[in-house]
Amino acid sequence: MTLPSPSGPPASRGDGAPVSALLLDLDGTLVNSEPLHREGYRVYFAQKGWDVPDLTIFTGRRALDVLATEPGPWSGLDPQAVLDEILEHVPDEDPEPVPGARELILTARSGRTPVAIVTSAGPAWVERSLGSLGLGLDDVDLVVTALDVTAGKPDPEGFALACERLGADPAAAVAAEDSPAGIRAAVAAGVRRVHGIATTHAPDELTAAGAVEVHVDARPLLALLAD
Structure with missing residues (x-):
C-alpha cells in the first residue's frame, strides 16, 4: 500500500540532503516487544x-x-x-511503544517523507504493534513483512523492496534498526544512514554492524525530520 505524499518541505538526512524515505524496523525499534x-x-x-x-x-x-x-x-x-x-507461549499482550516512535511516524507523514516498515514479523503482528502506538496501517506508506521476501534479514531484500516500491533512492534514505542483522540488511541495500536503537543490543554491536549513530530510543530521529 502506497499513499500520496502530503505537501510540505522534504526532510533532510542531517547533512543537508533530502530524505528519500524513512525505513523503520518494527520489533525493538518502534515497539519494545x-x-x-x-x-x-x-x-x-x-x-x-x-x-x-x-x-x-x-x-x-x-x-x-x-x-x-x-x-x-x-x-x-x-x-x-x-x-x-x-x-x-508468547504472552498475549500488546507491546510497549518505544519513546518517540509514534511522533516519528506522524512527523514524517505530515511532511513529504514516505514511511515504510520493514520487519521480520508477519502482517497481523504489524497491525497489532501499530495499534499499540495508536496508529493503523493507513498511517504508514508501505509495509514489508516476512511474507513479502524470500530471504530475511540480514539479506537486504526487504529494504531493497521497500525502496523499489516507494520509488526511493536507498542512498538518500534513513533507516532505523535495533539488531545487527537488520543494520547489515539496510547497509547492504545501499542505505547510507542507518541509525541503531539500543533496546536489545549493546551500542558497540550496532556500531560494528554499520550504524552511523546509536540512540536509546526513537526521539533523536525527529531531528532529521526537522532540518
Missing part, C-alpha cells in the same frame, strides 16, 4: 527440557530462518512446527 518474544522462547525451551540458547540469534531475523539454518536443540525438527509451538 522483544521481552514478549523471548518469554515465548524461554517457556518453550523449558517445557522441552532444553538449554536456552543465546536468544539474540533470533533478534531481527525471521524465526523460520534461524530454526532452519542455525544449529540448536531444534535441529532435525520441522521449523514451522517448532515456531508454531513457540508462538503458543
Whole structure:
C-alpha cells in the first residue's frame, strides 16, 4: 500500500540532503516487544527440557530462518512446527511503544517523507504493534513483512523492496534498526544512514554492524525530520 505524499518541505538526512524515505524496523525499534518474544522462547525451551540458547540469534531475523539454518536443540525438527509451538507461549499482550516512535511516524507523514516498515514479523503482528502506538496501517506508506521476501534479514531484500516500491533512492534514505542483522540488511541495500536503537543490543554491536549513530530510543530521529 502506497499513499500520496502530503505537501510540505522534504526532510533532510542531517547533512543537508533530502530524505528519500524513512525505513523503520518494527520489533525493538518502534515497539519494545522483544521481552514478549523471548518469554515465548524461554517457556518453550523449558517445557522441552532444553538449554536456552543465546536468544539474540533470533533478534531481527525471521524465526523460520534461524530454526532452519542455525544449529540448536531444534535441529532435525520441522521449523514451522517448532515456531508454531513457540508462538503458543508468547504472552498475549500488546507491546510497549518505544519513546518517540509514534511522533516519528506522524512527523514524517505530515511532511513529504514516505514511511515504510520493514520487519521480520508477519502482517497481523504489524497491525497489532501499530495499534499499540495508536496508529493503523493507513498511517504508514508501505509495509514489508516476512511474507513479502524470500530471504530475511540480514539479506537486504526487504529494504531493497521497500525502496523499489516507494520509488526511493536507498542512498538518500534513513533507516532505523535495533539488531545487527537488520543494520547489515539496510547497509547492504545501499542505505547510507542507518541509525541503531539500543533496546536489545549493546551500542558497540550496532556500531560494528554499520550504524552511523546509536540512540536509546526513537526521539533523536525527529531531528532529521526537522532540518
